[in-house]
Amino acid sequence: MGLGVMWLDVPFGVACLLAGLHHLGLAVGGRAPAVSALAYALMGLGMASMFLPAADPVPPPVWVAVFAASLVWFGVGVVRRGGGSLFGDAGHHVVGAAAMLFMLLADPHATMGTSGSGLLTSAVALALAAWFLSDVVRLLAHPVTANVPAAEPAVAAAMGGPGAASPAAPASHALVRGVPVACLAMDTAMVLMLVVMA
Numbered sequence: 199m200g201l202g203v204m205w206l207d208v209p210f211g212v213a214c215l216l217a218g219l220h221h222l223g224l225a226v227g228g229r230a231p232a233v234s235a236l237a238y239a240l241m242g243l244g245m246a247s248m249f250l251p252a253a254d255p256v257p258p259p260v261w262v263a264v265f266a267a268s269l270v271w272f273g274v275g276v277v278r279r280g281g282g283s284l285f286g287d288a289g290h291h292v293v294g295a296a297a298m299l300f301m302l303l304a305d306p307h308a309t310m311g312t313s314g315s316g317l318l319t320s321a322v323a324l325a326l327a328a329w330f331l332s333d334v335v336r337l338l339a340h341p342v343t344a345n346v347p348a349a350e351p352a353v354a355a356a357m358g359g360p361g362a363a364s365p366a367a368p369a370s371h372a373l374v375r376g377v378p379v380a381c382l383a384m385d386t387a388m389v390l391m392l393v394v395m396a
Contacts (some may be wrong), residue, residue, distance in 0.1 A: 209386045211249030217380035218242025222349055237268050237291050242380070245387050262302050290322035290333070297326045297388060304395065320396040325391035330385045337382050 220240045225235035233242065244261055249252035272291035284293055304319050 206390070207249045209251075210390065211246045212385040214242045214245035214249060214387050216242075217383045218244075218246060220380045230341070233271070234287055234291065237272065237294075238381070240264055240268065241294050242384055245384060245391070247390060249300060249387070262299065265295045265298040265302065269299065285295060293326070294388075297330070297392065300326060301391060301395065323392045323396035327389045327396065330388040330392070334382060334385045334389065337378065337385065356381060358376055 218241070221230075221235045221238035221242060224230040225232045225239060229235075244265065247256060247261065252296040269292060272288045272295065276286075276292055279288065284290075300322060304323070343379075
């Protein structure tokens, strides 16, 4: 897929790869809830594969299965928590998995022209881009506690949010002035990819 612009594809691909590896480290190291961190890791690696498809050893049907499973897993979690809200960590994973599936399955030529499917594809791409752009704004406007629901005190503590043992987050969480850089990089990459698809 990629953007077709090497000077954008390479840095965004590498940033997503590093974000994915960072979250994989959090999952393996037990410094964040394993399922959530693993889902972020897979999203980062999946985004890297979209920006740099020649370097992706994973066939597209495997990525589709991974993100379909993630969508179902976190979707059930959102419903079980009552209210079905997409705000919070599980909801973010639902939207993220849906966006990944959309990018994997949408016909890249569907946005060309003004056909009904082209307009629908553009509208979905822009709606998803707006979701991730709002998350970028949220991450920047509410540093440290952004993307840390109160129901997950281990994550809050790791990021220095409510329930944290100390006001400063550990350097291992790649925070710069309280902003989770890996999440910010992936959200920004999602916005870029989705806007280009529109």
